Amino acid sequence: MHMEGYKDRNTLSVMRNEIKESNSSLITHHSELILGIDTSCDDTSAALVADGNKILSNIISSQSDIHKKYGGIVPELASRRHIEMVWPVVDEALNRAGVSFADIDAIAVCHGPGLIGSLLVGCGFAKAIAYAKKIPLVAVNHLEGHIFSVFLEHSDIEFPFLSLIASGGHTSLYIVNGLGQYIELGRTRDDAAGEAYDKVAKLLGLGYPGGPIIDELAQEGNPKAYEFPRAYVPESFDFSFSGLKTAVKLEVQKSELQTLDSKLIKDIAASFQLAVVDVLVRKVEWAIVKKGIRRVTLSGGVSANSELRKRFAEMAKEREIELFLPSISLCTDNAAMIAAAGCHHFKAGDIAGIDLNPKAYLPL
Numbered sequence: 525m526h527m528e529g530y531k532d533r534n535t536l537s538v539m540r541n542e543i544k545e546s547n548s549s550l551i552t553h554h555s556e557l558i559l560g561i562d563t564s565c566d567d568t569s570a571a572l573v574a575d576g577n578k579i580l581s582n583i584i585s586s587q588s589d590i591h592k593k594y595g596g597i598v599p600e601l602a603s604r605r606h607i608e609m610v611w612p613v614v615d616e617a618l619n620r621a622g623v624s625f626a627d628i629d630a631i632a633v634c635h636g637p638g639l640i641g642s643l644l645v646g647c648g649f650a651k652a653i654a655y656a657k658k659i660p661l662v663a664v665n666h667l668e669g670h671i672f673s674v675f676l677e678h679s680d681i682e683f684p685f686l687s688l689i690a691s692g693g694h695t696s697l698y699i700v701n702g703l704g705q706y707i708e709l710g711r712t713r714d715d716a717a718g719e720a721y722d723k724v725a726k727l728l729g730l731g732y733p734g735g736p737i738i739d740e741l742a743q744e745g746n747p748k749a750y751e752f753p754r755a756y757v758p759e760s761f762d763f764s765f766s767g768l769k770t771a772v773k774l775e776v777q778k779s780e781l782q783t784l785d786s787k788l789i790k791d792i793a794a795s796f797q798l799a800v801v802d803v804l805v806r807k808v809e810w811a812i813v814k815k816g817i818r819r820v821t822l823s824g825g826v827s828a829n830s831e832l833r834k835r836f837a838e839m840a841k842e843r844e845i846e847l848f849l850p851s852i853s854l855c856t857d858n859a860a861m862i863a864a865a866g867c868h869h870f871k872a873g874d875i876a877g878i879d880l881n882p883k884a885y886l887p888l
């Protein structure tokens with residue numbers, strides 16, 4: 525194999541802890557082996573998943589080092605990096621799983637929503653391999669992938685359930701009535717929750733992605749120091765985070781960035797985080813009551829947040845509902861979730877044509 529130009533094998537984070545059983549036992553006993561590919565945003569990822577929920581490998585090449593100096597993703601740089609990394613990442617995923625293209629039953633690729641230049645790389649790659657190796661191709665919606673990330677560790681969740689996806693690109697609440705049966709209850713009217721985290725981190729000069737940085741700083745801050753607004757958007761399951769972001773901006777301007785000492789930053793981080801989490805928990809609680817659904821799943825990058833996980837766990841206990849969350853490493857973008865969702869499409873005979881075209885806007 526041609527590996528020239530593949531200089532940063534060490535930028536691949538290999539989720540060894542997610543390889544749940546020995547590879548050989550999985551390979552010999554699986555009924556479906558799916559190669560998942562996700563290049564929707566700023567991470568290049570490939571994974572091998574057997575039977576829809578056994579992760580043989582889940583390789584993620586993060587681009588955050590490239591984008592952090594800009595405080596957000598630069599789409600052109602993201603696409604170029606995907607082109608460099610997609611082959612080495614897929615190769616690594618195959619190697620880690622100990623399989624070759626000949627063992628694969630289908631290639632599941634994310635075809636949207638996302639950055640179009642980034643999606644084109646994954647889709648173009650997947651189509652080329654599918655065509656050359658005569659492997660069925662399956663198209664997976666990124667949001668469906670997030671919903672399925674929960675099934676990777678809890679394969680027995682019963683329907684219906686409420687599913688909150690809180691990520692950098694989306695904040696949406698669904699009723700999931702079955703595989704492929706999604707009713708959107710609400711979505712953000714402006715910024716996604718993760719986007720708000722990233723923008724606030726930028727305002728505070730903290731780097732990208734902002735979520736994990738704010739999460740950590742908030743541990744030492746006072747969440748009651750600032751009374752930031754919570755947009756509950758009455759009588760609706762919609763969300764809104766842009767007002768909160770503006771309120772933080774005004775506070776930062778008042779304090780003047782230069783004089784922001786670390787205590788102030790930690791207090792702002794903790795107060796901002798509390799406002800985000802309050803809204804997310806309250807909205808889901810309202811949906812539980814209104815819809816009478818007592819099973820909830822969380823997914824997307826923001827569901828890695830420690831305060832969010834704690835508060836949802838408390839709420840679930842108090843209301844005696846079932847709560848399912850992915851492990852932290854499966855909350856953020858990864859191809860295992862694409863393979864998991866792809867497996868169900870494959871089993872349903874839902875095969876994509878070689879004319880598959882990604883879409884930046886692709887509602888579930």
Ligand code: KG4
Pocket residue numbers: 565690691692693694717718719721722733734735736739824825826827828829830855856857
């Ligand atoms: O799901 P994801 O990897 O990509 C999208 O589909 O958007 O989510 C990335 C988002 C980023 O905005 C990032 O700041 C946020 O998830 N995030 C977090 C945490 N970890 C990642 N937000 C809050 N707390 C975290 N611990």
Ligand code: ZN
Pocket residue numbers: 666670691692824825856857
């Ligand atoms: Zn995502």
